[in-house]
Amino acid sequence: xxxxxxxxxxxxxxxxxxxxxxxxxxxxxxxxxxxxxxxxxxxxxxxxxxxxxxxxxxxxxxxxxxxxxxxxxxxxxxxxxxxxxxxxxxxxxxxxxxxxxxxxxxxxxxxxxxxxxxxxxxxxxxxxxxxxxxxxxxxxxxxxxxxxxxxxxxxxxxxxxxxxxxxxxxxxxxxxxxxxxxxxxxxxxxxxxxxxxxxxxxxxxxxxxxxxxxxxxxxxxxxxxxxxxxxxxxxxxxxxxxxxxxxxxxxxxxxxxxxxxxxxxxxxxxxxxxxxxxxxxxxxxxxxxxxxxxxxxxxxxxxxxxxxxxxxxxxxxxxxxxxxxxxxxxxx
Amino acid sequence: xxxxxxxxxxxxxxxxxxxxxxxxxxxxxxxxxxxxxxxxxxxxxxxxxxxxxxxxxxxxxxxxxxxxxxxxxxxxxxxxxxxxxxxxxxxxxxxxxxxxxxxxxxxxxxxxxxxxxxxxxxxxxxxxxxxxxxxxxxxxxxxxxxxxxxxxxxxxxxxxxxxxxxxxxxxxxxxxxxxxxxxxxxxxxxxxxxxxxxxxxxxxxxxxxxxxxxxxxxxxxxxxxxxxxxxxxxxxxxxxxxxxxxxxxxxxxxx
Numbered sequence: 001x002x003x004x005x006x007x008x009x010x011x012x013x014x015x016x017x018x019x020x021x022x023x024x025x026x027x028x029x030x031x032x033x034x035x036x037x038x039x040x041x042x043x044x045x046x047x048x049x050x051x052x053x054x055x056x057x058x059x060x061x062x063x064x065x066x067x068x069x070x071x072x073x074x075x076x077x078x079x080x081x082x083x084x085x086x087x088x089x090x091x092x093x094x095x096x097x098x099x100x101x102x103x104x105x106x107x108x109x110x111x112x113x114x115x116x117x118x119x120x121x122x123x124x125x126x127x128x129x130x131x132x133x134x135x136x137x138x139x140x141x142x143x144x145x146x147x148x149x150x151x152x153x154x155x156x157x158x159x160x161x162x163x164x165x166x167x168x169x170x171x172x173x174x175x176x177x178x179x180x181x182x183x184x185x186x187x188x189x190x191x192x193x194x195x196x197x198x199x200x201x202x203x204x205x206x207x208x209x210x211x212x213x214x215x216x217x218x219x220x221x222x223x224x225x226x227x228x229x230x231x232x233x234x235x236x237x238x239x240x241x242x243x244x245x246x247x248x249x250x251x252x253x254x255x256x257x258x259x260x261x262x263x264x265x266x267x268x269x270x271x272x273x274x275x276x277x278x279x280x281x282x283x284x285x286x287x288x289x290x291x292x293x294x295x296x297x298x299x300x301x302x303x304x305x306x307x308x309x310x311x312x313x314x315x316x317x318x319x320x321x322x323x324x325x326x327x328x329x330x331x332x
Numbered sequence: 333x334x335x336x337x338x339x340x341x342x343x344x345x346x347x348x349x350x351x352x353x354x355x356x357x358x359x360x361x362x363x364x365x366x367x368x369x370x371x372x373x374x375x376x377x378x379x380x381x382x383x384x385x386x387x388x389x390x391x392x393x394x395x396x397x398x399x400x401x402x403x404x405x406x407x408x409x410x411x412x413x414x415x416x417x418x419x420x421x422x423x424x425x426x427x428x429x430x431x432x433x434x435x436x437x438x439x440x441x442x443x444x445x446x447x448x449x450x451x452x453x454x455x456x457x458x459x460x461x462x463x464x465x466x467x468x469x470x471x472x473x474x475x476x477x478x479x480x481x482x483x484x485x486x487x488x489x490x491x492x493x494x495x496x497x498x499x500x501x502x503x504x505x506x507x508x509x510x511x512x513x514x515x516x517x518x519x520x521x522x523x524x525x526x527x528x529x530x531x532x533x534x535x536x537x538x539x540x541x542x543x544x545x546x547x548x549x550x551x552x553x554x555x556x557x558x559x560x561x562x563x564x565x566x567x568x569x570x571x572x573x574x575x576x577x578x579x580x581x582x583x584x585x586x587x
Contacts, residue, residue: 216444222421230384
């Protein structure tokens with residue numbers, strides 16, 4: 001690898017897994033468009049996507065399934081990317097946006113809005129505000145009067161998450177019974193009220209464009225703050241960027257789909273086990289794999305016991321936990 | 333000229349008095365050893381000299397310019413440091429780890445090029461690590477990991493080398509190999525400063541010494557003027573026996 005072919009080879013090594021993941025992403029989207037109350041054959045699906053097909057199929061695919069599938073894809077992509085960034089920020093492979101209490105803050109605010117009987121739009125707004133508020137509290141407290149360390153940030157986040165958890169239990173306990181199912185669905189993540197997919201997809205594309213040039217710098221940051229500083233990285237501004245970006249991604253995702261667990265923790269970690277830890281590969285791969293996972297999970301959530309729907313968070317956990325444990329067991 | 337100067341420098345160790353401010357210069361070709369007992373502030377001094385920690389008083393200059401006025405990236409092209417411990421929280425191979433030494437030289441939008449990879453390979457070769465290039469860091473022994481850190485610094489190839497206990501975990505042969513590497517760097521015009529616990533390595537390989545005492549006192553100068561048994565005994569609170577071997581003093585703790 002000591003000649004020009006080394007560079008080409010390393011770039012090829014990066015592109016091939018991304019190609020496979022992109023293919024998987026397309027397939028997952030196709031599956032989620034084809035499956036549902038009315039199954040659509042591949043030829044019919046192609047006809048609809050080509051602008052033809054019969055009108056029932058057109059309505060089903062273009063107006064109902066496509067927006068929801070894209071929203072699920074975008075949400076999963078954001079959660080996985082946020083998880084990958086948080087893990088580098090905290091130099092801890094077990095970190096994820098939920099561990100830091102972001103979703104807790106969002107959940108408390110959203111549940112309180114539901115309890116007050118506010119509409120979907122205000123619940124969504126409350127979730128976004130709650131996630132950002134939690135971000136500010138955690139970061140402010142972790143900063144404290146002394147120095148800011150990853151461990152301190154992680155601990156502050158974990159404790160805040162526990163506090164939010166208690167508030168969530170409290171809100172559920174005092175809520176009237178008829179509101180409980182909606183609240184529980186929100187807590188476990190639910191794509192049913194996702195709305196337009198364009199905000200999540202747009203944020204996913206923009207954030208990837210922001211972090212990709214940082215890829216090699218993040219690789220160096222993963223070696224520790226001091227080592228990164230010694231190699232010319234402006235550590236503090238970079239950490240601020242990572243934290244704010246990951247928080248924003250989580251807030252947008254939570255706002256779209258409620259509190260979907262596990263994607264942010266699991267997807268980047270599984271990819272690292274298979275692909276190594278080059279962020280120039282892991283970040284786009286997380287985006288694709290997270291989107292694929294949530295698209296498939298949501299398809300299962302709405303078809304498994306149709307016409308009833310399951311919260312998608314249940315599926316991500318049920319799918320994710322065994323495959324994660326298997327990969328972990330297999331890895332050296 | 334890339335001279336690293338400590339100018340009336342007091343390092344910031346919480347809860348400790350100022351002691352004697354340091355006024356010294358690590359000039360090209362010089363090999364400075366820093367000696368002192370545990371907890372005396374050797375690592376803090378190294379971090380301060382590398383610009384990773386603000387001094388309590390005084391300043392550090394590189395080529396006459398205060399470190400705080402230099403951009404991190406520009407500084408990393410001229411000055412590098414080997415840390416006493418590494419944080420390998422994520423998986424990485426030996427080759428990848430050596431290659432990050434090139435980070436300050438590659439623009440954000442660029443990939444590592446053939447020249448960068450060749451430098452990393454040469455550094456691995458120089459530290460007897462070529463056969464381990466594909467190995468995960470987590471599978472290395474302590475001494476092998478230490479050599480990887482040195483290979484990263486050699487890949488970075490700065491004009492000023494700071495090394496915090498570079499011979500940590502190394503077997504006898506590799507201790508000598510590392511001291512030879514640092515000497516070779518000094519001969520090609522680099523300034524070198526290293527913390528050491530082994531008096532005999534210091535006596536053999538260092539041109540200058542800085543002695544840091546627990547009470548904040550410090551003295552420094554050419555190695556042969558600093559290697560006075562009484563001063564060293566006071567430094568460590570340990571009685572020593574001295575012998576001359578190959579024209580250099582050898583210090584052995586007295587029982």
